[in-house]
Amino acid sequence: MILQKIIKGDSVPPNGFRFTVPETGYRIENEHTMDGLLRRVRQHYFDNGIVLPDDYQARIEDQMCRQLPAGWCNFSGGGDSNPEIMITAEVIIKAISSLYEMAVGKLKGEDVFVSQDEANGRASICVRCYQNKNANFCMGCGAMQKVTEMVAKVKGSRTTPFDGKLQNCGMCGCRNEAIVHVKRNILLSGEKSETTEARPDWCWLKTNDINQANANLHI
Numbered sequence: 001m002i003l004q005k006i007i008k009g010d011s012v013p014p015n016g017f018r019f020t021v022p023e024t025g026y027r028i029e030n031e032h033t034m035d036g037l038l039r040r041v042r043q044h045y046f047d048n049g050i051v052l053p054d055d056y057q058a059r060i061e062d063q064m065c066r067q068l069p070a071g072w073c074n075f076s077g078g079g080d081s082n083p084e085i086m087i088t089a090e091v092i093i094k095a096i097s098s099l100y101e102m103a104v105g106k107l108k109g110e111d112v113f114v115s116q117d118e119a120n121g122r123a124s125i126c127v128r129c130y131q132n133k134n135a136n137f138c139m140g141c142g143a144m145q146k147v148t149e150m151v152a153k154v155k156g157s158r159t160t161p162f163d164g165k166l167q168n169c170g171m172c173g174c175r176n177e178a179i180v181h182v183k184r185n186i187l188l189s190g191e192k193s194e195t196t197e198a199r200p201d202w203c204w205l206k207t208n209d210i211n212q213a214n215a216n217l218h219i
Contacts, residue, residue: 003058003059003061003062004061004062004065004066004073004074004128005058005061005062005065005073005074006034006061006064006065006068006072006073007072007073007074008071008072012032012033013064013068013072014068014069015029015030016029016030016031016032017029017031017032017033017034017036017037017064018030018031018037018064019037019041019060019063019064020063021041021044021045021050023048023050024044024048024050026044028040028041028044034057037060038056038057038060041056041060042056061073071127071162071165073128074127074128074129074130074132112182112183112186113155113158113181113182113183114180114181114182114183114184116158119158119160119180119181120160120161120162121204122180122204123160123161123162123163123166123176123177123180124162125202125203125204126162126166126169126176126180127162127165127166129200129202129203130170130200131169131170131171131199131200131203132165132166132167132168132169132170132176133167133168133169133170134167134168154178154181154182155177155178155181158181160177160180163177166180171195171198171199171203172191172195184204184205184208187205188205191205
């Protein structure tokens, strides 16, 4: 089972910590700490003679994450990066350079970008995906500067509200803050079919319908 996990453990989520017990429909809410919520959940299960699942905390976090805004949670597992992709500076620079050639260099004058709403929707999925990964090089080095310059060449002044949380795609090695703006057919033209098929079911590159992708992600 692929579950989401709260990554802002030191902050109180909007509307507090809460949980609806599936077995009884009882809603526990307005807790200011996770420990307080867990105690109330354990007590409710005990009082009602229900066996407490071993992974009850993980289930609580997953249920909450389905109700929280993007940026509060991430997936705790469920898949690995493409084994052929090591997210090094060289891989990212090669990926973003290839994207530039496809999206800008060869198609000058053509509309290669999606709408702002579409880009925002894609970005909101990427920030929760376990394939949204850090690179293995420093943010202040020359390689990172080159990556930043190449990303700017691709997307221009386009942004999304999630840019600060978008990292590198563990499947293709490209910068998510760039690819969320580019039309799907252009991106897929440079990707192997087996890579696309190996993407999570909620990936907007695998699932053309952004609403279906969101449904698969449970957000």
